[in-house]
Amino acid sequence: MKIVLAYSGGLDTSVIIPWLKENYDNAEVIAACINVGLTNKETTGLEERAIAQGASKIYVEDVQEELITGYIYPMVKAGCVYEDKYLLGTSIARPLIAKKLVDIAIKEGADAICHGATGKGNDQIRFELGIKALAPHLKIIAAWRDEKWNLQSREDEIQYLVDRGIEVPMKKEDSYSRDSNLWHISHEGLDLENPANEPDFENLLKLGVSPEKAPDTPAYVEIGFEKGIPVTLDGKAVKPLELMTYLNKIGGENGVGITDLVENRVVGMKSRGVYETPGGSILYAAHRDLEYLCLDRATTDYKETIRIKYADLIYRGEWFTPLREALAAFVDVTQEYVTGTVKLKLYKGNIISAGAVSPYSLYNAELASFTTGELYSHKDAGGFITLMGLPLTVRASMLANSEKNK
Numbered sequence: 217m218k219i220v221l222a223y224s225g226g227l228d229t230s231v232i233i234p235w236l237k238e239n240y241d242n243a244e245v246i247a248a249c250i251n252v253g254l255t256n257k258e259t260t261g262l263e264e265r266a267i268a269q270g271a272s273k274i275y276v277e278d279v280q281e282e283l284i285t286g287y288i289y290p291m292v293k294a295g296c297v298y299e300d301k302y303l304l305g306t307s308i309a310r311p312l313i314a315k316k317l318v319d320i321a322i323k324e325g326a327d328a329i330c331h332g333a334t335g336k337g338n339d340q341i342r343f344e345l346g347i348k349a350l351a352p353h354l355k356i357i358a359a360w361r362d363e364k365w366n367l368q369s370r371e372d373e374i375q376y377l378v379d380r381g382i383e384v385p386m387k388k389e390d391s392y393s394r395d396s397n398l399w400h401i402s403h404e405g406l407d408l409e410n411p412a413n414e415p416d417f418e419n420l421l422k423l424g425v426s427p428e429k430a431p432d433t434p435a436y437v438e439i440g441f442e443k444g445i446p447v448t449l450d451g452k453a454v455k456p457l458e459l460m461t462y463l464n465k466i467g468g469e470n471g472v473g474i475t476d477l478v479e480n481r482v483v484g485m486k487s488r489g490v491y492e493t494p495g496g497s498i499l500y501a502a503h504r505d506l507e508y509l510c511l512d513r514a515t516t517d518y519k520e521t522i523r524i525k526y527a528d529l530i531y532r533g534e535w536f537t538p539l540r541e542a543l544a545a546f547v548d549v550t551q552e553y554v555t556g557t558v559k560l561k562l563y564k565g566n567i568i569s570a571g572a573v574s575p576y577s578l579y580n581a582e583l584a585s586f587t588t589g590e591l592y593s594h595k596d597a598g599g600f601i602t603l604m605g606l607p608l609t610v611r612a613s614m615l616a617n618s619e620k621n622k
Contacts, residue, residue, distance in 0.1 A: 253398030305400025311535035314346025342533030424468020427565030444551030467494025
C-alpha cells in the first residue's frame with residue numbers, strides 16, 4: 217500500500233509516519249509538505265527528519281504565491297470574516313493543501329491520503345471534503361479517528377517517539393497547538409483552554425508584540441488596488457508574497473491583528489484560540505476603506521449578506537463547491553471598479569484610516585457638502601420622505617382605526 221501523508225514535521229505527523237508503517241502492513245509512506253508559509257528554519261532538515269521517521273521520500277512544495285493569489289485574494293475581495301472576528305487563517309490554506317496532496321497522490325499512484333487532524337477539530341472536514349471533491353477514488357486515513365490509534369494526548373505522542381528513539385520536534389512545556397502560514401498563526405491549548413484566563417502575550421505571540429509593547433510613534437502604510445487586488449505598496453509595484461511579508465512585519469511591530477476568540481467549530485463544540493493576523497488585518501482594512509468609496513449602497517448591502525455565507529463556506533471546508541464558485545463570481549463583478557489607493561495609520565494595535573482616493577469614487581463633494589449645490593435640492597427630500605414613510609403612515613392609520621372600533 218502506498219500512502220501520501222500531509223506532513224508538517226510537527227509532533228502529530230512525526231508520529232504518524234512510523235504509526236502508518238506499524239499498522240498498515242509496512243506501507244510505503246510518502247511525506248508531502250505543502251509550504252504555505254514555512255520559514256527557512258522550519259524547512260531545513262525536513263527531508264532528513266521525514267526519512268529518519270520512516271518515509272520513503274518527501275515532497276516539499278512551495279505554494280505561497282498560489283495561496284495568496286488563488287485563495288487569499290478572493291477571500292479579501294469578498295470580505296470574509298467568520299463570526300465577526302476570525303480572518304480564516306487556517307481555513308483558507310486547507311483547500312490548497314488538499315489539492316496538492318491529491319496531485320501528488322495521483323502522480324505517485326498512491327492508494328490513500330493520510331492526515332493528522334484530530335477528530336475534534338475542523339481540519340479533518342476541510343481536508344477530506346477537498347479530497348472527496350477532487351479525487352473521490354482515493355482512500356482517506358484519518359489517524360486520530362482510526363481504530364488502531366491509541367494515543368490520546370500530545371503527551372502520549374511525545375512518549376511514542378521517545379520509546380522508538382525518534383527525535384521529538386517540540387518541547388513538552390511549549391506544547392501549544394499552533395498552525396502557521398503566511399497569513400497568520402493560531403495558538404490553542406494549555407492555559408488558553410480556560411476562557412477565564414487572559415492570554416500571556418509576552419510568551420505567546422510569535423509574529424509581533426502586544427499593543428502595550430508597540431512603539432509610541434505611529435507607522436503609515438499605503439496600499440494600491442486594481443479591481444480589488446493589491447498591486448502597490450507605498451507607491452511601488454509589489455509582488456504578493458513581498459506585500460504579505462512586509463505587512464506582517466510592520467503590523468506585528470505595531471501590535472495589530474491580535475484576536476482572542478471563542479468560536480463555534482463545525483463539529484458542534486466551542487473552542488478558544490488566539491490568532492495573530494497582522495498583515496491580513498491591514499489588507500482587510502485597506503480593501504474595506506476603498507469599497508466605502510467605490511461601491512453603491514445596494515451592492516454594499518447585498519455583499520454584506522453573502523460575505524457571511526462565503527466565510528462560513530471557507531470555514532467549513534466547502535471551497536470546491538458550486539455555491540462558493542458562484543459567490544466568487546458575484547464578488548468579482550462587484551470589484552470591477554474597486555481601484556485606488558488607501559493610506560492607513562498603525563498605532564498600538566489600532567488600524568486607523570488616513571485617507572483613500574479612487575478614480576471610480578462615488579463620493580461627490582458637491583452632493584455631500586452642507587452647502588447647497590446644483591445637483592441636489594433640499595425640497596426634493598420632502599417627497600422622498602413621504603413615499604419612504606408611506607407604509608408607516610398606512611400602518612399608523614390602521615392601528616388608530618382599530619383602536620376606535622374596539
